Amino acid sequence: MRVSINRIKEMKKKGEKIAMLTAYDYSTAKIIDEAGVPLILVGDSLGTVVLGYGSTIPVTMDEMLHHTKAVARGVKNALVIGDMPFMTYHVSTEDALYNTARFIQEGGAQAVKLEGGVNVADKVNDIVNCGIPVMGHIGLTPQSINQLGGFKIQGKSLETARKLLADAHSLEEAGAFAIVLETIPAALAGLISKRISIPTIGIGAGAGCDGQVQVISDMLGLFTDFVPKHSRQYAKLAGVMSKAIAEYKDEVEKGIFPTEAQSFPMDESILAEL
Numbered sequence: 001m002r003v004s005i006n007r008i009k010e011m012k013k014k015g016e017k018i019a020m021l022t023a024y025d026y027s028t029a030k031i032i033d034e035a036g037v038p039l040i041l042v043g044d045s046l047g048t049v050v051l052g053y054g055s056t057i058p059v060t061m062d063e064m065l066h067h068t069k070a071v072a073r074g075v076k077n078a079l080v081i082g083d084m085p086f087m088t089y090h091v092s093t094e095d096a097l098y099n100t101a102r103f104i105q106e107g108g109a110q111a112v113k114l115e116g117g118v119n120v121a122d123k124v125n126d127i128v129n130c131g132i133p134v135m136g137h138i139g140l141t142p143q144s145i146n147q148l149g150g151f152k153i154q155g156k157s158l159e160t161a162r163k164l165l166a167d168a169h170s171l172e173e174a175g176a177f178a179i180v181l182e183t184i185p186a187a188l189a190g191l192i193s194k195r196i197s198i199p200t201i202g203i204g205a206g207a208g209c210d211g212q213v214q215v216i217s218d219m220l221g222l223f224t225d226f227v228p229k230h231s232r233q234y235a236k237l238a239g240v241m242s243k244a245i246a247e248y249k250d251e252v253e254k255g256i257f258p259t260e261a262q263s264f265p266m267d268e269s270i271l272a273e274l
């Protein structure tokens, strides 16, 4: 049965930790879903770890929808969340509703995520009022990287910590069902998690969050440009892939691959007629 936002909220109430992972394609989404992970985010990290952009800013709605559709086709149980790209929910309510609806109707997602707090709370409220669940995202919000001045820890001063608390409360009041807390001090994330009733999902925000999210390419060791401090490599798949590819190349070059096992026979008499 499909995981609902009520189930996710109930997990917080019961003190059950929530695991969330990103996915960008059918096969990976299917594996994550079969492992029982309840939340799958088609993150706009797609831009960096799959499409090779320098940031998430160039990612378009069409790119996100293309990958959301693939993920949705592979998922039976998890709640699939589409990540709203840069500037697709700021300009007007019409824009925000139109783009959100595309994720649900065309993409096959059950919810959307967007970055921001107090500044986007009205949009969150409008989307939720249309019956679409919204996950918030505060702290280090990569779409605002030019304004933030780099990938820095957020909420270290009294003023910025207070702002993050206000952002979390405003998202809760606007009807968000959960909030991602990215790259903020663990103690602050723990405090926010205690102060609000909806689940917090941390990435670089310590163990006091109600759940954790990781970029699948980071935790599987597939993305090799850099390893973020907040991620742990549970596997080193890039190395496994390099070894397999080198072996394949070698076998092709030496004529070892393919063998009869990978080939198709033909009737000798037909062959003789040719």
Ligand code: KIV
Pocket (backbone or CB within 6 Å): 022, 041, 042, 043, 044, 045, 046, 083, 137, 180, 203, 213, 214, 215
């Ligand atoms: O785009 C993404 O993958 C994200 C997660 C890191 C939360 O926003």
